[in-house]
Amino acid sequence: MAAAAANGFATRFPCPIAEPSTSCSSLASGSRLRFGSRPFRIHRLVSGRRLSSSNLNPSCLVGGSDKNSIQSGAVESMALSVSPLELLKTSTAERYTKEKSSIVIVGLNVHTAPVEIREKVNIPESQWPQAINELCALNHIEEAAVLSTCNRIEIYVKALSQHRGVKEVTEWMSKTSGVPVSELCKHRILLYNKDATQHLFQVASGLDSLVLGEGQILAQVKQVVTVGQGVPGFGSEIGGLFKHAITAGKRVRTETNIASGSVSVSSAAVELALLKLQEPSYANARVLVVGAGKMGKLLIKHLIAKGCERMVVVNKSEEKVAAIREEFKQVEIIYRPVSELLSSASDADLIFTCTASETPLLFKEQVKMLPPVRPEIKSRLFIDISVPRNVDSSVSDLETARVYDVDDLKEVVSANMEDRLRKAMEAQSIIEEELSKYEAWKDSREAVPTIKKFRAYVERIRAAEVEKCLSKFGDNISKKEKQAIYDLSMGIVKKLLHGPMEHLRCDGSDGRSLNEVLENMRALNRMFDLHTETSVLEQKIRTKLERSQK
Numbered sequence: 001m002a003a004a005a006a007n008g009f010a011t012r013f014p015c016p017i018a019e020p021s022t023s024c025s026s027l028a029s030g031s032r033l034r035f036g037s038r039p040f041r042i043h044r045l046v047s048g049r050r051l052s053s054s055n056l057n058p059s060c061l062v063g064g065s066d067k068n069s070i071q072s073g074a075v076e077s078m079a080l081s082v083s084p085l086e087l088l089k090t091s092t093a094e095r096y097t098k099e100k101s102s103i104v105i106v107g108l109n110v111h112t113a114p115v116e117i118r119e120k121v122n123i124p125e126s127q128w129p130q131a132i133n134e135l136c137a138l139n140h141i142e143e144a145a146v147l148s149t150c151n152r153i154e155i156y157v158k159a160l161s162q163h164r165g166v167k168e169v170t171e172w173m174s175k176t177s178g179v180p181v182s183e184l185c186k187h188r189i190l191l192y193n194k195d196a197t198q199h200l201f202q203v204a205s206g207l208d209s210l211v212l213g214e215g216q217i218l219a220q221v222k223q224v225v226t227v228g229q230g231v232p233g234f235g236s237e238i239g240g241l242f243k244h245a246i247t248a249g250k251r252v253r254t255e256t257n258i259a260s261g262s263v264s265v266s267s268a269a270v271e272l273a274l275l276k277l278q279e280p281s282y283a284n285a286r287v288l289v290v291g292a293g294k295m296g297k298l299l300i301k302h303l304i305a306k307g308c309e310r311m312v313v314v315n316k317s318e319e320k321v322a323a324i325r326e327e328f329k330q331v332e333i334i335y336r337p338v339s340e341l342l343s344s345a346s347d348a349d350l351i352f353t354c355t356a357s358e359t360p361l362l363f364k365e366q367v368k369m370l371p372p373v374r375p376e377i378k379s380r381l382f383i384d385i386s387v388p389r390n391v392d393s394s395v396s397d398l399e400t401a402r403v404y405d406v407d408d409l410k411e412v413v414s415a416n417m418e419d420r421l422r423k424a425m426e427a428q429s430i431i432e433e434e435l436s437k438y439e440a441w442k443d444s445r446e447a448v449p450t451i452k453k454f455r456a457y458v459e460r461i462r463a464a465e466v467e468k469c470l471s472k473f474g475d476n477i478s479k480k481e482k483q484a485i486y487d488l489s490m491g492i493v494k495k496l497l498h499g500p501m502e503h504l505r506c507d508g509s510d511g512r513s514l515n516e517v518l519e520n521m522r523a524l525n526r527m528f529d530l531h532t533e534t535s536v537l538e539q540k541i542r543t544k545l546e547r548s549q550k
Helices: 072-081 084-098 115-121 125-136 162-177 181-187 193-205 216-228 236-255 265-276 294-305 318-327 338-346 364-368 393-397 406-413 417-473 479-502 514-528 532-549
Strands: 031-035 038-042 102-109 141-148 152-159 189-192 287-290 310-315 332-337 350-353 380-384 401-405
Touching (some): 102 162, 102 193, 115 162, 125 141, 125 152, 125 162, 125 216, 141 162, 141 216, 152 162, 152 193, 152 236, 162 181, 193 216, 265 401, 287 338, 294 310, 294 318, 310 318, 310 338, 364 393, 417 479
Parallel strands (some): 287 310, 310 332, 350 380
Antiparallel strands (some): 102 189, 141 152
16 A cells, blocks of 8 residues: 655645635526526516525525515415426526636545544545445535545545535545544645645655655556546546546656655565564564555565565465465465464564455454563564554553554654655656646636537537528438538538637647637637536536436
């Protein structure tokens, strides 16, 4: 698993005390609103005032401060003519068109939250799709992704509203983990838009890891994309963000020496054990490794590099252990099933645990019953680099045991900080380049609704004129002639659209600035009355409604 945020890149924010209120402007009598394909009109005046969208909010009709001013007859009449769904759409219309969607990160990491909090909030990879679905079912969340490792749990969302999005995600994290919202607020990090983008790019590049340049985190960022494929809530914007971050991570690793000489969480665990052993050597240590996954294999590799020539490996199946044994034939690697965990622990001085178990494997009463270690060792040493932890925290209460977890690795990785920061500066320039490319890609998407609307507008005109032309011929026209007229109309439209479409591009392939593209977009909206913002609103509401109905 990858290490968590470090080097001060992530920013910690306090929990917001209150959210700003959202005012709802009035709707003119007889104003025409369109949501989806059904327009409707609102004519009624309430208490001598024009009916405002705040009056239409269902929550305002129950227990509001001015509820006495609303006559029951007016409410009943309004309910008959306007459905609750339309009322909800009306109340949200102005808010969604005025506030752009935001990319938001709500998370915990090794520097802001202790392992006992992180392990409760941790989300196993197998549950990421379910988490995405649940997050996107929230009122203000459009897209989502989960990055959960041993040293971080970060929720990435595209939110219709920053404040409401953060509130909903935090409450969801509290509900799924059992950690109170107040406790999460003490430890969480909140990052928005460009800060959130930069953070993910640094994460993928290994700059935000506890161990600078650590390579496993890039594989985990890639896994977010792999798992997200096909999950409806893992949309194009969040997906594009992660794909650009992966590109940045690859460039940093190939174009700098940030990974040279760096350590991983596994190697740091091996180093930590050497510091804590009575003899700073693995020559005579009786070593037990619990878990033979990616983390376990790396651990075994680093143990061998440090001179360990014999070890016992406990795992669910022998297949992975056999593969490791085949790769490191010069070392004696003994397999034991999980059922023999305690008997294997009885014979060990040093126990490494690195499994994906969501519950502890070793408890205080079990460890208390283990036979004492050799006199020269004094106490049994546990190095637990799993999150959630494999060794119950109460084991550390025993005089016969010393327990260290991932948070204790800071002692090892704090060395050579100056050299690590110098390498980080080299990588940062690459990240800045990739951030610029990502922003250009994201900005180009601003014009997509306008492009779609304009194409549809031109197509309607083309189809209508062709139909008008064909009607003049009556039945005295052949299929070949009809096709010729159709091809002519399509050719004209294609040539006419080419210029405007080119001037709405902002992908970095030409010298066109973002401001120029946005101005072109606004000009098209004005000239052809495209109402792009309303189109975006319609799509957002439609998407949320479709999700809620599934």
